[in-house]
Amino acid sequence: MNSNTLSVTQALKQRTSIRAYQSKPVPEALVREVLDAARWSPSGGNLQPWKVIVVSGAAQQAVISKAKNYPGMFPNEDADKPVYPANLWEPYRSRRFKVGEDMYELLGVPRENKVGRLTQLARNFEFFGAPVGMFFVIDTRMGHGQWAHLGMFMQSLALAATERGLSTCFQEFWGTLRTTLKTHFALGENELIYSGMALGYADESAKVNTLRTERASVDEFTTFHFD
Template sequence: MDVTQAVDQRISTRAYLPDALPEAEVREWLEQAQRSPSGGNLQPWRTIAVTGQAQDDVIAMAAPILAADPRGQKTDYPIYPKDLWDPYEARRRQVGEMMYETLEIPREDRAARIAWFSNNFRFFGAPLALFIVIDERMGHGQWGHTGMYLQTLALLAEERGWGTCMQECWGVLRPALKDHFKLAPSEMVWCGMAVGKPDPEHPVNQLRSTRAPLSEVVEFHGF
C-alpha cells in the first residue's frame, strides 16, 4: 500500500471486530509513529494506550458522569468554537446527517441518535484505545505537530489493515480523565483514538464523507 492509497481509503471507523491487537504489533506501530514530523523535534505528544480491563475502567468512569449530564464536564478547550460559522458548520452538519442516513436513523428519532452517539464513549467496540496527552503550556504550533502525529498513527494503522477513529468527544471529560490517569498538573487529554480491525459488514463503515473542492480551499499564485 502506498501513501496515496492509505490517505484515500482511510475513514473514521465506527464499528470494529472484537479481535484483540497483539501487544508486539501495537508497540511496533507506536514506535514507527515516533517518526512523525515535529517542529524543533519537541515531540510534544504523550500517548496512553488502553485495552482489556484498563479500557473497561475508562468506560465505567465515563458512564455516570455522562448519565448525569450528557454534555460532560466544563473545559477551557471546547471541541468546536462557539457559534461555529459556515462553511464549517454546514460541513459538520452534513457529515452528521450522512452518518445517520447510512444508519437509517431519522432526524425525529432523537433517542436513537443519542444512543448511537453514546457508542463514542465505548470506543465503538474497538479493542484498543489511545489517549493523546499534551502539556497545556505548549503553543499552537505544538498542537499542530501533535495533529501530525495523529495522522501518522492513522495512516500506519491503515497500512496494517486496522481502522481508526479520532475521538475529540473525550474532550468533554478532560477533568475526569486527568484524575483517572493521574496526569501532571499541566497535562491534559486532547483526544482519544479508537483502534482495531474494521467490521466490514457494518453499514456505518460504508460512510465516506465529502471533501470541499480545491476551488474552495486553495489559492494558486504564480502558476
C-alpha cells in the same frame, strides 16, 4: 514496496473513521509497531509534544465504566476547550451538519429520534467496540504550533495503522471527560487529554462504516501563485 503495501496516497484515501469494530484483539506488539512508525512525525524544534496512553482489556473497561457511570447525562469537562468554535460559520457549519446527517441516515436514525442519536453518540464511550483505545496528551503550556504538531502525529499514527490493516476513529468526544480521565490516569498538573482514538479491525458488515465523507477540491482551499 511490496505489492501488499499501500502507498501513502492509498493509505490517505483508505483511512476513514470507523465506528464499528470486530472483537478481534490487536496485539500490543502491533500497537507498538504503529506508534514506532508515528514517532517519526515532524514537530517544530523537534519538540515531539505528544504523549499517548493506550488502553486495552481491563484498563479499557475501567475507562469505559468511568464514562458510563458518569452522573447525569453526558459529561461536559471540555467547556473551556470546546470541540468547535461557537456559532460555526460557512462553509464549516454545513460541512459539520452534512457529515452528521449522512451518518445518521446510514444508521436509520432520523433527526426526531433524539434518544437514538444520543445512543449513537454514547457509543464513543465504548470506543465503538474497538479492542484498543488511545488518548493523546498535550502539555497545556504548549502553544498553537505544538497542538498542530500533535495533530500531525495523530494522522501519522492513523496512516501507519491503515497500512497494517487496522482501522481508527479519532474521538475528541473523550475530551468531555478530560478532568475525570486526568485523575484516572494520574496525569501531571499541566497535562491535558486532547482526544481519544479507537483502534481495531473494522466490522465490514456494519453499515455505519460505509460512510464516505466529502472534501473540498484543491482549488477551493488553495491559491496558486506560479507566475
